[in-house]
Each structure stands twice: as C-alpha cells, then as structure tokens.
Amino acid sequence: MTKDFIVTKEHRRFAEFATAVRKEQTIGICHGDAGVGKTQSARRYAHWDTLGPFIAEWGPRTEDDATHYAAANRSRTVFYTPEVLPRHKDLMREIEHLRMRLGICVDEHQRNIGKVTGSRAVDMTRWIELLIIDEAERLTPTALELLRDQHDRHQLAIILIGMPGIDQRFRHYPQLYSRLGFSHRYRALGREELLFVLDRHWKRLGRILDPDDFTDAQAIAAIERITRGNFRLLERLFPQIARVLRINQLETITDDVIEAAASILVIGD
Numbered sequence: 001m002t003k004d005f006i007v008t009k010e011h012r013r014f015a016e017f018a019t020a021v022r023k024e025q026t027i028g029i030c031h032g033d034a035g036v037g038k039t040q041s042a043r044r045y046a047h048w049d050t051l052g053p054f055i056a057e058w059g060p061r062t063e064d065d066a067t068h069y070a071a072a073n074r075s076r077t078v079f080y081t082p083e084v085l086p087r088h089k090d091l092m093r094e095i096e097h098l099r100m101r102l103g104i105c106v107d108e109h110q111r112n113i114g115k116v117t118g119s120r121a122v123d124m125t126r127w128i129e130l131l132i133i134d135e136a137e138r139l140t141p142t143a144l145e146l147l148r149d150q151h152d153r154h155q156l157a158i159i160l161i162g163m164p165g166i167d168q169r170f171r172h173y174p175q176l177y178s179r180l181g182f183s184h185r186y187r188a189l190g191r192e193e194l195l196f197v198l199d200r201h202w203k204r205l206g207r208i209l210d211p212d213d214f215t216d217a218q219a220i221a222a223i224e225r226i227t228r229g230n231f232r233l234l235e236r237l238f239p240q241i242a243r244v245l246r247i248n249q250l251e252t253i254t255d256d257v258i259e260a261a262a263s264i265l266v267i268g269d
C-alpha cells in the first residue's frame with residue numbers, strides 16, 4: 001500500500017495533528033467516516049508498513065537495520081489496532097511489547113549517531129512518545145482507564161482513531177475527557193484532490209483525464225456524486241470501471257460506464 005500512498009491535504013492535516021498531540025503530550029481523538037483514509041494516514045505517520053513487520057519479525061540483523069532505526073527515531077510512534085473484544089491484560093502487554101521493541105530501535109539509532117553511550121539497562125519504552133490506537137471504539141471503559149493511566153505515568157501521548165461520534169462517547173468518561181487535548185475530524189477528499197486522484201486512475205487505465213472535456217467532466221461529476229470523495233469507494237470503483245470497459249470493449253470512460261461500474265458495487269447511501 002505504501003507505494004500507492006497519495007500525500008493528500010487530509011494526510012498533511014493528520015500529520016500536523018499527530019505532531020501537535022505528541023509535542024503537547026496529550027490525548028487526541030481523530031474521527032471520520034469509514035474509508036476516508038484514517039488508518040492509512042496513521043500507518044504512514046508511524047512508518048508502520050515497514051516498522052510494523054520489522055519489529056514483529058525481529059529477525060537476524062541485516063544492513064537495512066540502520067534505516068529502520070532511523071525511521072523509528074523520527075516517528076517515535078507505535079501504531080496499534082486492538083482486537084475485537086480485547087482482553088485487558090493482552091492489550092496492555094501487546095502495547096508494552098511494541099513500545100519496548102520500537103524503543104530499542106530508537107535507542108540503537110541514538111547509539112549509531114553517538115548521542116547515547118554506555119549500558120543498555122534503562123527502560124526502552126521511554127523513547128516512545130506517541131501511541132496511536134486505531135479502531136478505538138473496540139476499547140472498553142477499563143481499557144481506556146488503563147491507557148489513561150499509562151498516559152499519566154509516562155507522559156505518553158495517545159491518539160484514538162474512530163468513527164464519527166467516538167468523541168461524544170468519550171464524554172461519558174470524565175477522567176479521560178478532561179485530558180483530551182485535540183479532536184480532529186478526518187474529511188473526505190475535496191474536489192481538487194479528487195481530480196488529482198482521478199488523474200492517476202485515468203493514467204493507470206491508459207487514458208488522459210481532461211476536466212475541460214465535456215465527457216470527462218460528466219464522468220467526474222458521476223464519480224463525485226457516487227463516492228463523495230471517499231477513498232475506499234474510489235478504490236473499489238476503479239477495478240469495476242476497468243471491467244466494464246473491457247467487457248463492453250469501450251475506449252472512453254463515460255458517466256454511463258461509471259454508473260454501470262457503480263451498480264455492481266454495494267454502495268450504501
């Protein structure tokens with residue numbers, strides 16, 4: 001997924017939000033509709049597509065290690081997705097484990113650049129500044145309380161990612177709520193960015209998008225109406241568009257093609 005990642009304005013806004021939460025050592029909530037790109041942004045911020053597998057494998061050392069250590073040092077962020085119905089002990093143990101392993105990576109980097117010398121006996125988790133929890137609605141009140149405790153003890157900044165309304169849910173937990181520093185709404189793609197993304201999709205299908213062309217303009221309008229700038233819907237729509245073109249041996253992506261492609265997908269209102 002990393003190679004296709006598009007640095008959108010929403011992603012940049014997310015990165016600014018995450019950096020602010022981290023700097024202020026506070027707790028932040030990020031909420032937005034399903035499929036707008038919250039998870040992808042958070043993983044990108046944490047370099048999790050590379051660091052996640054790296055710390056999970058924890059294999060023999062290789063020449064690439066220094067690159068991973070440097071990435072860990074830059075982000076100092078653990079990305080975590082709780083299971084459905086997580087058990088509290090497992091949840092906290094897994095998070096601790098990730099903080100420790102990532103902390104070791106940061107420590108290695110600090111040693112590589114000569115900032116840290118001497119024995120390794122200290123607590124490695126102290127290097128980790130931010131914990132991002134995806135699918136935060138899976139957390140029970142007890143889990144939230146345990147995380148708040150971690151935040152208090154270690155000044156660990158936390159971002160909870162969830163669907164719209166999650167911020168309202170947290171109102172019921174005054175201890176957590178009173179510590180919330182920022183609430184961030186992750187929005188769907190705006191028109192300009194939708195055009196940018198569509199341009200790439202058109203190219204992928206071997207065509208050139210021209211918003212001034214009548215047919216293309218109608219196609220764009222149809223996509224805008226159907227997807228409302230939702231990344232996931234866009235990603236699901238395009239394989240179907242390719243299919244409709246192929247089956248009907250068509251050359252041009254018209255609004256009819258798009259309607260036909262959309263009719264195959266289950267898209268709720």
Ligand SMILES: Nc1ncnc2c1ncn2[C@@H]1O[C@H](COP(=O)(O)OP(=O)(O)OP(=O)(O)O)[C@@H](O)[C@H]1O
Pocket residue numbers: 004005006007008011032033034035036037038039040041162163231232235
């Ligand atoms: N910046 C991006 N660049 C390219 N593709 C993206 C980007 N963001 C999202 N996508 C695409 O959109 C899909 C949905 O994104 P993502 O899983 O991050 O949404 P989400 O907001 O976390 O949704 P949910 O609330 O359902 O978890 C991704 O699988 C990916 O195909």
Ligand SMILES: [Mg+2]
Pocket residue numbers: 038039040134135
């Ligand atoms: Mg998600």
